[in-house]
Amino acid sequence: MSIKIALPKGRLLAETARRLQLADLGLAGYYPKTRLYRLTSERYPDLFAKIFHEKDIPIQVAVGNYDLGICGLDWVEELLAKYPSSALVKISNLGYGEGGLYMMTSRAGGAPTLKDAPAKMNTIRIASEYPNLAEAFALSNRLRRFSVFPLWGGAEVYPPENAEMALVSRRKGEPLSNDLVPLSELMGFSAFLIANQASWEEKDLSEITSAIERAVLPPLEEETPAVASTGTPVPYPVGDTVRLAIPDGHQQPPTRQLLDKAGIQVDDYPSASGNRRPTTSLGGVSIKVIRPQDMPLQVANGNFDLAITGRDWLREHRYQFPSSPAVELLDLKSGRVKIVAVVSQDLPVNDSRDLRQLSNGGESGLRVASEYVNIADKYARDNHLGRYRVVPTWGASEAFLPEDADLLIENTETGQTLARHKLKIIDNLFESTACLIGRKDSARSKKGEKIKAIREILRDAVEEDK
Amino acid sequence: MRDLSPAEMKVFGQIEGLFRDICLKWGYQEVRTPTIESLHLFTSTGTLTPGMLGKVYSFLDWDGWSGERVVLRPDGTIPVARFYIDSMADKGLAKLFYITNTFIFEETGKENREKWQSGAELIGVKSVTADVELVILALEVLQSLGIEGVELRLSHAGIIRALLTRLGLSAEEQATLFDQILEGNTRALARLKPGDGGQKEALTLLLERKEKSTRFLREVKALSPELERPLNNLIKAAELLEALGYDYLIDIASGRGFEYYTGVIFQLSVGNKKIGGGGRYDALIPLMGGKDVPASGFALYLNQLMKLLKPKTELKTSGRKILIRAKADLPEILTEGFKLAKSLHGAGYSAEIQLGDEAPADLRWTIEIQDKAPRFRLTDRAKKKHFSAPSSAEIQQLLDKESE
Known part of the structure; x- marks a missing residue:
């Protein structure tokens, strides 16, 4: 009888790894910066572990893909707030990651x-x-x-x-x-050991759970994090201040490059201290650093006038809200990726037609995993995938195939990561690059001239590349 | 969510028809509001309890990028109040009724998540007479449907509120406790510390009593001066109903489920099943941004009523139903068939064309159309007799004569 456990990446990884080592579960390969997703145990041949983004773990356990999981109670409660009848059991408070x-x-x-x-x-x-x-x-x-x-x-x-x-x-x-x-x-929250309701009732998980529960260590001496400053709020942008959003994360270097080329001075970006309100030489412009995924919605509802994000995230937004006013104003031509449909190399599927047959043959429907929920949903609809469900993921999506999803909609630069995970591309959806987005009617607004000017400066910088 | 089968729809239609007839006779007009409304319509009034709001079907619409959600109508009254504010506010008095579905998530899956209700709202009148009219209207519908053993329970939101204000609680605690009482959790009171002057005990006692007359209410009056108005109100309503020959039970704890009631609340049940209820909600329309207009209303729960009714038994062979059978798949024969059906409908018959092999069992008459003379052949299946005629007009005459 196999036992599957979902383990967290990110904030809980180091401490969880220490506990699991003490618990002697034999899950080698679970340590900070590991490049593995799938782990087997030398000690318990039936134990199988997979590493997920923490937010995915309660969902994966609730739907029964995993018998056990370790994640913060905050993500468990986030799931239960919307789906109170989720099949989850909170087994024990592991007492760290508070x-x-x-x-x-x-x-x-x-x-x-x-x-x-x-x-x-x-x-x-x-x-x-x-x-x-x-x-x-x-x-x-x-x-x-x-x-x-x-x-x-x-x-x-x-x-x-x-x-x-x-x-x-x-x-x-x-x-x-x-x-x-x-x-x-x-x-308040801390790391919790959780179980799927049915597994908890039907399987004998006690050997694993008690080993984890017994493995209590003095907590790691963690550095007290510095006071997180997100920067000083500017006075509420009034009148014709143009509010520009620029990306955090790995989109920062290319964005920095572009801004430099355009001669737009932005201080403290990327910021070592986590400052999200860099100052700029551009007059009448206020800048905030936010996630590129969140930008289209924020532009649509008028929170920002301009944003530098990816076309993939703009599409994701527009598929959810077809009449949204957020549109692409300029192709920045950097960060080129392809959005592709991917399956396991073991599946006898080579194109969308094979996929349709697979979806119509299965009883429980096709599981489509993606960070792009709406792009994935549209792809499934457009290809008449019959019965399917979209599994939202929060990163490391390629690890979902083949056990926890049948199809993946994912971005890829070279396809190498996908190949390394024994996955194959069966369809190309579209190509995505960084782009400047704004509101459809922005040219007519009183900030119109300024928005146009910023767009011109960026366009010249992009053209210079050629 | 659940289907309503043809057999159930027969019962549903019967209730719907009767409800509509009686409301129209009392001078009410029908309205129909959309299935999808803005969520803020229901949150902004502060009228649905958080427990109830946690179970609505809310989602982002295709243009919901502002982050504000829409909702499948969770309640029948609030949309009608919104309609009144949008479209009838200058009219003053409005007597409206509706037949609608409402959507509330139900965890166990045993109860239906889509429920049907028929309700009436009397907007613009603040009097006990209006409340009593609604009770009588509801009872008239139930009586006409032949539903027996209907129990009427009366309460008053003002009584619970007045007692809560005497418990020395903060406004917030009062609201929470009121929610809990309305959600049926009378035990919430037990957790309170004993208050001054036995207020908590009085409230507990009052919530536990169920009386067939108003006499005990007079004793309660002494507890608090704020109780005087709501008690007088409830007594007046009860006495009017008593004079009209209706039995009732005073049950203060019965006013549960909705927070918008401000005055008399009534609940209708058969056995332990609630089949309807309503009350006065004077604060709702101003809370929703309308003028200070009083209102009261009620709803009957059709899913419960349907369980209490059986479809009216029908004659096995209906004298007015005719089956038309084309004996050949030829255009002129089919044309004759459809023309004949239309003509029979005009003359007041039910006539259907036979499609497929099986003929309905409850038919007395069939008319066959053949591609040779005589073109029309009428069969009386009850008397086992046959007639023939060359034209549809003549066969219809024969039918008229034979079916008299």
């Missing part, structure tokens, strides 16, 4: 206190990586009118200009950012 979820507002914004928030008729915008908990919070606090921006990251930089509140997580000991004040602490 932190809290806080509903924050900006010191600078004159933001509402919770007490008067419900009385205000204006829409209260809440930015968060935890959209379900944010919505539950809004309902239980009886906010009269609210909207939730589900984010990939960087929620703390949204208030006060782009959201009245942000629901953010903080590790224990990590000071709250000095620009933000907590309105309410939603919950």
Whole structure:
């Protein structure tokens, strides 16, 4: 009888690896910066482990792909907030990776206190990586009118200009950012061992779970994180200030290059201290650093006038909201990737027609994993995949095939990573490069001239390359 | 979500028809509101409890990039109130009724997540008479449907609120407790510390009593001066119903489920099944941004009513139903068949063309159309007699004569 366990990447990896080593589960290959996704145990031949983004773990355990999982309680509660009948059992608090979820507002914004928030008729915008908990919070606090921006990251930089509140997580000991004040602490969390309900009832997991539970170590001496400063909020951008969003993460170097070439001076970007509000030489422009995935939605709802993101994320947004005002203004021609449909090399599938046959033959339907939920959904619809379900992923998507998904919609530069994971490309969806996006009607707005000027400067910089 | 079969739709149609007839007779007009509404319509009123809002079907629309969600209508009254504010606010008085589905998630999967209700709203009148009219209207519908053993329970939102204000709680705690009581959790009270002057005990006692007359309410009046108005209100409604010969039960704890009630609340049940309820909700329209307009209303739960009704038994062979059978697959024969069906419908018959091999069992008459003379052949299946005629007009005359 095999036992499958889902293990976290990211913030919990180091401590979890230490515990598992002490528990002597024999899962070699689980250590920080590991390049493996699949692990087998020398000690327990039936034990199989896979490494996931933490946010995926409660979902993978709830749907029964994994018997056990280790992840923060915050992600468990995020799932349960929307799907209270999920088949999850919280087995035990592992006592490390402690932190809290806080509903924050900006010191600078004159933001509402919770007490008067419900009385205000204006829409209260809440930015968060935890959209379900944010919505539950809004309902239980009886906010009269609210909207939730589900984010990939960087929620703390949204208030006060782009959201009245942000629901953010903080590790224990990590000071709250000095620009933000907590309105309410939603919950404390730490690493939890969880199980699938049916596995918990039907399988004997006790040997594994008790080994993990017994492996208690003094916590790692962690450096106390420095005060996270997201930068000083600029006074609420009024009048014709153009609000520009530029990407964090691995899109930073090419963006920096482009800005340099265009002669746009941006100080402290990329920022070593996590500053998300760099200053710029461009007059009448305010800049924020946010996730490229979140940009199209933020441009559509008017939080930003311009953003540098990928065409893939613009499409993802437009497939969800076909009449969205967010459009591509300029192709920046960098960061070229292909968005492709991928299956395991072991599958007898070579094109979308084979895929259709596979989908119609299966009883439970085709599992389509992707970070691009709406692109994946459209691909499945356009190719008449019959019964299918889209499994949203938060990174490391290639690890989902073949056990936890049948088809993957993913971006690739050279295809090498895919080949290394024994995957093959069966379809090309489109090509994506970095692009400047804005609102359809921006030329006609009073910021129109300035927006046009920025676009011209960037265009000249792009053309220079040729 | 569940299908309604032809047999169930027969019952459904019967309830719907009767409800519509009776409402029209009382001077109410029908409205139909959209299935999808903005979520903020339901959150902004502060009228659905957070427990209920956690179970609505909300999602982002195709143009929902602002992050504001839409919702499958979770309640029948709020959309009608919105309609009144949007389109009828200048009319003052409005008597409206609706037959609609509502959507609320139900975890166990045992109950239906799509529920049908028929309701009436009386907007613009603030009087006990209006409340009593709605009770009588609801009871008239149930009586006409032949539903027996209907129990009427009366309560008043003002009584619970008045007592809560005496418990020395903060506004927030009061709201939470009111929610809990409305969600049926009367035990929430037990967790409170004993208050001054036995208020908690009085409230607990009041919530536990179920009486067939208003007499005990007079005793409660002394507890608090704020109780006087709601108690008088409830007593007046009860006495009016009593004078009209209706039985009732005073059950203060019965007013659960919705927070928007401000006055008399009534609940209708058969056995332990709730089949309807309603009450006064004077604060709802101003909370939604409308003028200070009072209102009250009720809804009957059709899914429950359908279980209590059986389809009316029909004659096995209906005298007015005719099956038309084309004996050959020729254009002129088929044309004759469809023309004849239309002509029979005009004369008040039910006539259908036979498609497939099986003939419906409950038919008395068949008319066959042949490609040779005599073209039309009528069969009376009850009397086992046959007639023939060369034209559709003549066969119809024969039918008229024989079916008299």
